[in-house]
Amino acid sequence: xxxxxAGIDGCKAGWFAVVVAAGRPVAYAVYPSLNAFDxxxxxxxxxxxxxxxxxxxxxxxxxxxxxxxxxxxxxGMTSRVFSPPCRLALEARDYQQACRVNRQVLNKAVSLQCxxxxxxxxxxxxxxxxxxxQRAAYIESHPEICFAAFNNQLPVRCRKQQSAGLEQRLxxxxxxxxxxxxxxxxxxxxxxxxxxxxxxxxxxxVLALAAWTTHRALRTLPCRPPVDEIxxxxxxxxxx
Numbered sequence: 001x002x003x004x005x006a007g008i009d010g011c012k013a014g015w016f017a018v019v020v021a022a023g024r025p026v027a028y029a030v031y032p033s034l035n036a037f038d039x040x041x042x043x044x045x046x047x048x049x050x051x052x053x054x055x056x057x058x059x060x061x062x063x064x065x066x067x068x069x070x071x072x073x074x075x076g077m078t079s080r081v082f083s084p085p086c087r088l089a090l091e092a093r094d095y096q097q098a099c100r101v102n103r104q105v106l107n108k109a110v111s112l113q114c115x116x117x118x119x120x121x122x123x124x125x126x127x128x129x130x131x132x133x134q135r136a137a138y139i140e141s142h143p144e145i146c147f148a149a150f151n152n153q154l155p156v157r158c159r160k161q162q163s164a165g166l167e168q169r170l171x172x173x174x175x176x177x178x179x180x181x182x183x184x185x186x187x188x189x190x191x192x193x194x195x196x197x198x199x200x201x202x203x204x205x206v207l208a209l210a211a212w213t214t215h216r217a218l219r220t221l222p223c224r225p226p227v228d229e230i231x232x233x234x235x236x237x238x239x240x
Contacts, residue, residue, distance in 0.1 A: 005046040007207025008037065009143070010120040013195035018183075018208035019044075025177065025208065028187055030196055034127040038134060046137055048211040050203055051117075051124045052084035053140040054234030060226055061106040065236040068221035069145055073155045080144050082114045087229070090122040128232060139211075139218070141237045143203035146210040147172055149239045160199040169202045176209055210239040 004026075006019045011030060017037055019027040031037040041047075056063050062083065070078040085098065086105040092098035098118065099109040114121075128135050148155040150172050158165035173180035187201050218237055225235035 004041065004044050005208065005211040006037075006041065006044060006048070007204045007209070007211055008034075008047055008049040009200045009204040009207065010051060010117060011196045011200040013191075016191075016196055016200050016204045018204045020208045020212045023212055025179075025183055025205070028183065028204075030191060034123060038127070038131065044137060046139060046211045046214075048139050048141040048207040048237060049124070050141060050143055050207060052121055053124060053128065053138065054225070054228040054232040055084055055087050055121075055125065056106055056234070057086055057229045058105055060228065060234065061108075063234045065140075065221045065225060065234055069142055069236050072148065072221070073144060077144070077155055077157065079113075081142065082111050083108070084121060085110050085114060085118070087125065090118060090125065092118075129230065135232070139237045140233075140235060141207055141210060143206050145221070145236060145238045146206045150176065150206070150209070160202065166198060166202060169206070173202065173205055173209065176213075177205075180205065210237070213239050 004019060004021045006017050008015050008017045013030045014032040015034060015037060016030050017028065018025050019041065031040070054063070066081050066083055069081045073080055085102050088105055089098045089102040089110060092101055095110070095115050098115060102108060102110045128138060144155060147169055156165065156168050158168055160166060160169060170181055170184055183205070184201055188198060219240040220235040220237050222235070225233045227233050
């Protein structure tokens with residue numbers, strides 16, 4: 001597994017992963033959990049994942065990586081980066097309780113966008129807490145930052161949920177992987193929309209590409225990230 005990396009994005013059926021070896025995608029599948037993916041690739045070198053890893057707390061109520069990512073994307077696109085909750089809020093039974101707990105710790109509520117993926121954030125947090133040996137392999141990233149990095153530092157303004165936005169992102173991927181369109185359509189045929197949204201596919205693909213192309217020192221927002229209360233780095237990695 002020395003030369004194998006992956007990009008992972010959360011989806012309705014679990015987690016969609018694109019695995020890359022020798023610079024080319026070699027496998028793509030939906031896994032019901034991160035534990036299931038880890039069991040399939042226990043010695044994988046790098047996994048770039050679109051999920052908050054280091055979480056804010058009273059000493060760091062706002063993650064600098066999120067603020068930096070919003071500055072990069074610019075006006076009109078800052079909503080593509082949401083603020084994750086504190087760890088205690090992940091135990092909430094409903095949205096109202098999550099907001100109440102988060103206000104007590106971070107002095108702000110939880111967005112509905114964030115609430116909808118609470119289960120995924122909690123799963124990733126528990127996975128990394130229980131599998132400490134895997135912490136170095138799993139790296140938080142953001143698909144929109146990766147697409148911008150591969151697009152001469154220019155964010156893709158058209159939303160990925162729109163046909164034009166998907167086509168623009170596939171064109172960026174095709175500059176590096178000529179077969180990107182074929183892979184995308186193959187995955188579309190293999191998984192129904194009820195299990196895997198089409199934008200989740202391109203997100204995992206760009207994360208996998210970013211993981212493969214980042215051979216040297218890791219580039220992150222911020223460049224010297226702090227760690228959270230359990231030692232997880234609060235950072236967003238991107239390809240240089």
